[in-house]
Amino acid sequence: MSDRPGILASLTDRITRVGEGAIGTVRAAFDLVVLFLGTLGGLFRRAGRPRGAVVEQMHIIGNRSVVFVAVTLGFLGMVMVYQTCLQFNKVTGDFSQVGVQFIRLIVSDFAPTLTGMMLATRVGAGIAAEIGSMKVTEQIDALRMSGVLPVDYLIVPRFMASVVMTVALTVLGGAIMWLAGGLTAQYSFGVNPNIFYDLSLVTGVHVGLGLVKSLSYGMAIPVVAGFCGLRAKGSSEGVGWATTAAVIGASFSVIVLDFIWSILGFMIFGGSL
Amino acid sequence: MKDAKASAGPVIEFRSVAKAFGGKPVLKDLSLAVGRGEVMFIIGTSGVGKSVTIKHLIGLLRVDAGEIWFDGQRIDQLDERGFYPVRRRVGMVFQNATLFDSMTLTENVALPLRKLGGLRMKAALEQARVRLGEVHLTEFADRYPAELSDGMRKRAAIARTLATDPEVVLFDEPTTGLDPVSARRIDRLIRELADHRGATAIVVSHDLTSIFTIADRIAFVYQGGIRALGTPAELQASPDEVVQQFIRGKSSGPMETPGF
Numbered sequence: 001m002s003d004r005p006g007i008l009a010s011l012t013d014r015i016t017r018v019g020e021g022a023i024g025t026v027r028a029a030f031d032l033v034v035l036f037l038g039t040l041g042g043l044f045r046r047a048g049r050p051r052g053a054v055v056e057q058m059h060i061i062g063n064r065s066v067v068f069v070a071v072t073l074g075f076l077g078m079v080m081v082y083q084t085c086l087q088f089n090k091v092t093g094d095f096s097q098v099g100v101q102f103i104r105l106i107v108s109d110f111a112p113t114l115t116g117m118m119l120a121t122r123v124g125a126g127i128a129a130e131i132g133s134m135k136v137t138e139q140i141d142a143l144r145m146s147g148v149l150p151v152d153y154l155i156v157p158r159f160m161a162s163v164v165m166t167v168a169l170t171v172l173g174g175a176i177m178w179l180a181g182g183l184t185a186q187y188s189f190g191v192n193p194n195i196f197y198d199l200s201l202v203t204g205v206h207v208g209l210g211l212v213k214s215l216s217y218g219m220a221i222p223v224v225a226g227f228c229g230l231r232a233k234g235s236s237e238g239v240g241w242a243t244t245a246a247v248i249g250a251s252f253s254v255i256v257l258d259f260i261w262s263i264l265g266f267m268i269f270g271g272s273l
Numbered sequence: 274m275k276d277a278k279a280s281a282g283p284v285i286e287f288r289s290v291a292k293a294f295g296g297k298p299v300l301k302d303l304s305l306a307v308g309r310g311e312v313m314f315i316i317g318t319s320g321v322g323k324s325v326t327i328k329h330l331i332g333l334l335r336v337d338a339g340e341i342w343f344d345g346q347r348i349d350q351l352d353e354r355g356f357y358p359v360r361r362r363v364g365m366v367f368q369n370a371t372l373f374d375s376m377t378l379t380e381n382v383a384l385p386l387r388k389l390g391g392l393r394m395k396a397a398l399e400q401a402r403v404r405l406g407e408v409h410l411t412e413f414a415d416r417y418p419a420e421l422s423d424g425m426r427k428r429a430a431i432a433r434t435l436a437t438d439p440e441v442v443l444f445d446e447p448t449t450g451l452d453p454v455s456a457r458r459i460d461r462l463i464r465e466l467a468d469h470r471g472a473t474a475i476v477v478s479h480d481l482t483s484i485f486t487i488a489d490r491i492a493f494v495y496q497g498g499i500r501a502l503g504t505p506a507e508l509q510a511s512p513d514e515v516v517q518q519f520i521r522g523k524s525s526g527p528m529e530t531p532g533f
Contacts, residue, residue, distance in 0.1 A: 137369050137371060138367045138368065138369055138371045139371045139372075139373060139374075141328075141333050141365075141367065141371070142365075142367055142371040142372075142373070142430075143373070144332075144333065144353075144360070145331060145333075145360055145364065145365050145385070145434075146384045146385040146388055146389065146433070147357060147360065147361070147385060147388030147389035148384065148388050149353075
């Protein structure tokens with residue numbers, strides 16, 4: 001009986017903490033949307049961008065990720081085709097559908113999403129660490145004091161570079177995945193390349209869906225990572241937090257966007273997918 | 274001289290400002306008026322809210338309650354763009370120098386000249402070199418911040434802030450981490466700013482030498498408000514034991530310092 005006020009107090013305390021957490025999350029989501037809209041607005045404010053920043057970021061985000069994306073998607077293509085052929089071998093032994101279905105999936109899903117995931121980790125961490133350390137050393141405040149909008153200066157160039165390079169890397173990654181898968185099928189299971197490399201099932205719908213996914217990942221990764229960087233607090237620990245949050249947040253947004261676009265695609269195009 | 278400054282009215286006024294971070298109050302009821310052309314020192318222990326106070330003046334932080342006035346205009350309710358004209362007139366030298374790593378010193382100084390001053394790239398770079406010359410950094414103009422010493426970086430950051438000739442300059446611990454010679458040079462620069470250019474300087478510091486060498490007036494921040502305000506001589510003669518403990522740098526006394 002005497003414990004009751006204590007239990008009540010701890011319960012109220014817990015509810016308050018949950019409530020505060022929920023409010024914080026909603027506020028963060030709102031801030032993220034504001035940042036995204038601010039970034040879109042920044043595309044039309046050319047004066048705010050440092051000269052040559054977009055090209056420099058394209059190099060950092062795109063060129064420096066080529067090997068990483070190519071190797072990862074190449075190996076994944078080999079593993080996927082090997083496993084598929086292995087299973088087909090046990091059941092029917094007919095490999096005629098492997099290549100034709102594989103490229104359909106690569107175009108509409110594997111290439112954009114796997115490339116997006118890879119870039120979410122590599123690019124997301126880089127952006128968050130850089131912007132986060134600028135935040136904790138007050139460089140962002142100094143930018144504002146110099147009459148520069150941090151969004152225009154830091155996020156917009158990365159956004160533009162990321163959109164272009166994510167699409168470019170998706171095309172490259174998809175091609176390598178297809179090629180690696182084909183070689184695996186040919187050398188491990190003796191599948192005829194003429195049968196494997198068959199594009200007849202790929203339609204404009206697949207290409208469109210893949211492109212939309214790729215574009216949306218390219219937009220989401222720098223905004224989410226930049227958002228985490230801008231929220232870094234304190235010192236190096238804050239930068240570490242921002243980097244981790246950026247990798248998780250950017251990867252998560254790629255998966256959620258993949259889910260949303262896949263569902264929408266299925267609802268709109270149904271059987272033609 | 275002091276009377277003439279006072280009659281012009283304060284250029285900056287904090288009225289009952291309150292600010293909390295994550296439910297923890299830092300400023301509770303802070304009121305302070307700073308006169309034109311004055312060198313005002315804001316002193317106090319670490320974490321007491323000195324930097325927080327001055328960051329409100331340029332819109333880097335927003336008040337929870339209270340008002341801030343700059344040159345007859347209320348500024349605490351302005352939005353980011355609304356602060357642009359204020360930032361043209363009020364400059365800030367940050368604690369960590371905060372030069373942009375990816376730019377040379379000249380480019381660093383040229384940035385506010387282009388963005389706030391409206392100069393073209395070429396004119397801004399030329400002007401930036403002149404400004405760097407004023408702080409004796411001409412030969413390092415094309416170096417990157419990482420290649421320079423702390424004192425040089427600080428001087429470059431000051432050149433960047435002064436490039437647009439602000440009427441009010443905020444210094445956040447300008448001499449912290451510098452050798453005594455560099456520190457006294459910075460002190461002299463702040464004093465000259467007020468005496469020769471007529472600028473107002475608000476300096477956050479706990480460097481006792483600076484405080485008692487160049488301050489016109491000193492505001493002592495304690496427990497979320499101004500505990501004492503006056504000239505260096507007045508503060509030294511203050512009967513308040515908390516003030517005495519701080520300005521004498523005693524480790525024991527009535528002052529409450531969280532965390533110790």
